[in-house]
Amino acid sequence: MFGLIGHLTNLEHAHAKAHELGYLEESEQGLDLWCAAPPQVVDHITVTSATGQKIEGKYVESFFLPEMLSQRRIKTAIRKILNAMACAQKEHLDITALGGFSSIIFENFNLSANKQVRNVELDFSRFTTGNTHTAYIICRQVEQYAATLGIKLSEATVAVCGATGDIGSAVCRWLDRKTDVQDLLLIARNQERLNNLQTELGRGKILGLEEALPLADIVVWVASMPQGVDISAIPLKNPCLLIDGGYPKNLDTKLAQEGVSVLKGGIVEHSLDIDWKIMEIVEMDVPGRQFFACFAEAMLLEFEQWHTNFSWGRNQITVEKMEQIGAASVKHGFQPLLTV
Numbered sequence: 352m353f354g355l356i357g358h359l360t361n362l363e364h365a366h367a368k369a370h371e372l373g374y375l376e377e378s379e380q381g382l383d384l385w386c387a388a389p390p391q392v393v394d395h396i397t398v399t400s401a402t403g404q405k406i407e408g409k410y411v412e413s414f415f416l417p418e419m420l421s422q423r424r425i426k427t428a429i430r431k432i433l434n435a436m437a438c439a440q441k442e443h444l445d446i447t448a449l450g451g452f453s454s455i456i457f458e459n460f461n462l463s464a465n466k467q468v469r470n471v472e473l474d475f476s477r478f479t480t481g482n483t484h485t486a487y488i489i490c491r492q493v494e495q496y497a498a499t500l501g502i503k504l505s506e507a508t509v510a511v512c513g514a515t516g517d518i519g520s521a522v523c524r525w526l527d528r529k530t531d532v533q534d535l536l537l538i539a540r541n542q543e544r545l546n547n548l549q550t551e552l553g554r555g556k557i558l559g560l561e562e563a564l565p566l567a568d569i570v571v572w573v574a575s576m577p578q579g580v581d582i583s584a585i586p587l588k589n590p591c592l593l594i595d596g597g598y599p600k601n602l603d604t605k606l607a608q609e610g611v612s613v614l615k616g617g618i619v620e621h622s623l624d625i626d627w628k629i630m631e632i633v634e635m636d637v638p639g640r641q642f643f644a645c646f647a648e649a650m651l652l653e654f655e656q657w658h659t660n661f662s663w664g665r666n667q668i669t670v671e672k673m674e675q676i677g678a679a680s681v682k683h684g685f686q687p688l689l690t691v
């Protein structure tokens with residue numbers, strides 16, 4: 352059985368959902384209530400592959416909210432993720448994806464040193480970040496949607512915001528090795544990591560956001576930001592493809608420049624309806640079929656019985672592993688989302 356560990360977008364979203372579900376008192380409470388809530392299994396899921404194979408899974412809500420990072424409640428954020436992992440393990444889930452910020456908190460705060468959660472000794476081989484499949488899906492979105500807009504990769508400049516991250520660096524590796532993309536622009540804050548990536552790739556220009564965006568035909572946004580940024584003052588090319596792969600969404604979707612297409616990045620669409628309720632909560636256009644590629648990775652590992660932490664650690668995603676998970680993704684009927 353597979354598992355998914357998820358969280359809501361922000362406190363406002365949490366209030367709205369609590370209100371919709373009839374928890375009127377909870378819908379008016381501040382962050383403290385969410386800080387105190389223990390993790391819970393809130394959905395039972397059945398997925399049918401395009402091959403006809405069926406698998407079962409559970410969704411664990413961690414009750415983490417991104418405001419816990421910005422309001423200096425780091426200890427609470429860490430507790431939320433570890434408790435959700437312990438909950439998944441107590442439920443005997445064989446492979447569980449750490450969705451959204453869960454894997455970022457795990458890595459950034461070195462939680463591999465915290466194996467013991469009360470009476471549960473965490474077995475990290477039962478968890479995956481899902482980042483290999485996410486990076487694969489984003490690359491396929493670049494390749495396929497650029498063609499729809501008439502953007503030729505051989506003449507295109509691609510800016511990757513969050514280039515030195517786990518997903519961003521994998522996207523750069525794929526674009527470098529598997530496509531004939533003309534130019535790569537690398538954006539992040541830490542200069543040393545940018546230099547290391549540039550050395551590894553043997554190409555790519557390191558630029559700031561405001562310099563890079565006006566030059567880009569395609570922007571892949573995979574920075575880990577707790578809140579969206581407004582880039583409406585930066586002039587973009589026409590046409591320009593913006594792939595927003597962050598969760599919560601990194602870009603202000605009010606962006607209304609002519610010729611700019613914004614595609615939700617790292618989202619898959621399954622060829623068959625999935626039996627679950629949870630994706631209605633995260634507001635997908637087609638909740639029965641569309642969801643995060645990292646969650647799909649746990650499903651793929653369960654379909655293939657690859658019960659291992661397929662994506663783990665930071666900046667270790669190879670093009671070969673992206674090809675491997677990509678082949679499983681196609682086989683089981685997952686496609687990159689291609690509707691803006």
Ligand code: NDP
Pocket residue numbers: 450451452454455480481482485512513514515516517518519538539540541542544573574575576596597598599616617618643644645646665
């Ligand atoms: P990482 O923490 O590994 O990398 C984040 C990257 O963003 C780094 O390059 C970091 O570099 C950069 N960054 C952070 N803040 C800023 C900033 N203010 N300006 C410019 N660059 C910045 O994250 P992941 O690769 O694991 O995840 C990236 C995003 O993808 C996250 O939003 C995550 O939630 C989302 N995600 C989506 C999934 C899906 O299924 N769709 C699955 C998993 C993750 P530096 O700190 O040097 O600036």
